[in-house]
Amino acid sequence: MSRFTLRIVIILAALSIVGITATQIYWVRKAFDLRENQFNQDVTAALTNVAGKIIEITKTPSPANNPVTQLSTNYFVVLVNGPIDNNLLEFLLVTEFEKRNITAAFEYGVYNCVEKCMEGGNSVSPKKNTTPVNFSELPTWQNDGYYFGVQFPMVQANLVSQMGIWGFSSVVMLIVIFFFVYTLLVILKQRRLSEIQKDFINNMTHEFKTPLSTIAISTAVLKNPSIIHTPERLLNYATIIENENQRLKQQVERVLQMARLEKEDIGLKKEACDVHDLIQEAANNNTLVTKATIEMELAASKSTVHADKLHLVNVIFNLLDNAIKYNHHEPVIRIRTSNINGSIQLEIEDNGIGIRPEDQKKIFHRFYRVPTGNLHDVKGFGLGLSYVKLITEAHKGKISVTSEPDKGSCFSVVLPLIKV
Numbered sequence: 001m002s003r004f005t006l007r008i009v010i011i012l013a014a015l016s017i018v019g020i021t022a023t024q025i026y027w028v029r030k031a032f033d034l035r036e037n038q039f040n041q042d043v044t045a046a047l048t049n050v051a052g053k054i055i056e057i058t059k060t061p062s063p064a065n066n067p068v069t070q071l072s073t074n075y076f077v078v079l080v081n082g083p084i085d086n087n088l089l090e091f092l093l094v095t096e097f098e099k100r101n102i103t104a105a106f107e108y109g110v111y112n113c114v115e116k117c118m119e120g121g122n123s124v125s126p127k128k129n130t131t132p133v134n135f136s137e138l139p140t141w142q143n144d145g146y147y148f149g150v151q152f153p154m155v156q157a158n159l160v161s162q163m164g165i166w167g168f169s170s171v172v173m174l175i176v177i178f179f180f181v182y183t184l185l186v187i188l189k190q191r192r193l194s195e196i197q198k199d200f201i202n203n204m205t206h207e208f209k210t211p212l213s214t215i216a217i218s219t220a221v222l223k224n225p226s227i228i229h230t231p232e233r234l235l236n237y238a239t240i241i242e243n244e245n246q247r248l249k250q251q252v253e254r255v256l257q258m259a260r261l262e263k264e265d266i267g268l269k270k271e272a273c274d275v276h277d278l279i280q281e282a283a284n285n286n287t288l289v290t291k292a293t294i295e296m297e298l299a300a301s302k303s304t305v306h307a308d309k310l311h312l313v314n315v316i317f318n319l320l321d322n323a324i325k326y327n328h329h330e331p332v333i334r335i336r337t338s339n340i341n342g343s344i345q346l347e348i349e350d351n352g353i354g355i356r357p358e359d360q361k362k363i364f365h366r367f368y369r370v371p372t373g374n375l376h377d378v379k380g381f382g383l384g385l386s387y388v389k390l391i392t393e394a395h396k397g398k399i400s401v402t403s404e405p406d407k408g409s410c411f412s413v414v415l416p417l418i419k420v
Helices: 003-058 086-099 155-161 164-222 225-229 231-262 275-285 309-325 384-394
Strands: 068-070 075-079 106-112 117-124 147-151 270-274 293-298 304-308 332-340 343-349 398-403 409-416
Touching: 003 068, 003 075, 003 086, 003 155, 003 164, 086 106, 086 117, 164 231, 225 231, 270 275, 270 309, 275 293, 275 309, 275 332, 275 343, 304 309, 304 409, 309 332, 309 343, 309 384, 309 409, 384 398, 384 409
Parallel strands: 293 332
Antiparallel strands: 068 075, 075 147, 106 117, 106 147, 270 304, 332 343, 343 409, 398 409
């Protein structure tokens, strides 16, 4: 999938998610408002009937206007122009609310014209097996006549609980959004893997092309019968072919090692090994060591580990090789060892180009290669540090890096010592 196509897919998916979400929010809000208006109308009608029955029972004059006034979203006051009995009021309220299927918990209070405050009252929950809310004193109204107040403290939650279909549709919408996001992540991951695969194939082709070309040229020279008369040239070209062949074998072996590690078929042959000896061997085996200054501070008093000698030498070799390759200057490498908490710590520090913080999180990923700027002669598959991490962890060790751009890097490998 091309970059342009991927952007179109992401934009369309984002617009779809935003559109679905906005539409759902709009209709849920609309449905909630309708239900709230219906609730207010039902409560107003019920309270109007209660006021009428109280006026009829107490034989007091009816208010000139609508006796019910809604002071807030959940608080109603009702004028009755006469004293009110609490028990009668509660009975009438419960009866009228049941007729209109109003199941929200409520609390009521009666205004005392003498004390000028709300008094009496109770907290009522029409639903069975429901604990009534704690009763709180209701606010007074700017009216000195006889009235009672009814408040629904949990009306919002009650209305939401009645919106079952809208809750279900919201859950479905969340599942759809999750599916969209998951699909996008899968597409992005597949695209990244595709790019990694292409980079790997390009790197591998380039890595193999150079030694093969060198071997082909050397072979063509050796075919010349006159080269027999110049033994020095013959030996030189034969040595070139041998070195390039060894280079090809190392590259193939590295790829095969990563294939085996991917299948978790490492096949470690562990034995007692001295890390200091392995450091010396890795330094001697590195064909580029002569171009670098290596300073060793092997201060660890205990350096014997239970490890696969070949793989551990390769770990040290790869770290040294990177320290030499990724460098603008004459490489200076410091190798230090120390003992910490029953383990040996190996540090390889260089004066190279360093690694940016955003790259430090990725350098141990398979096929990842740090951009080297103008350093175009550094080649590889992006497998070295991934191999180092896998082998270190296979030996129950840990690897970390500290680095700053243009100030070098320091790789730290910690391996458990053999317990005596």
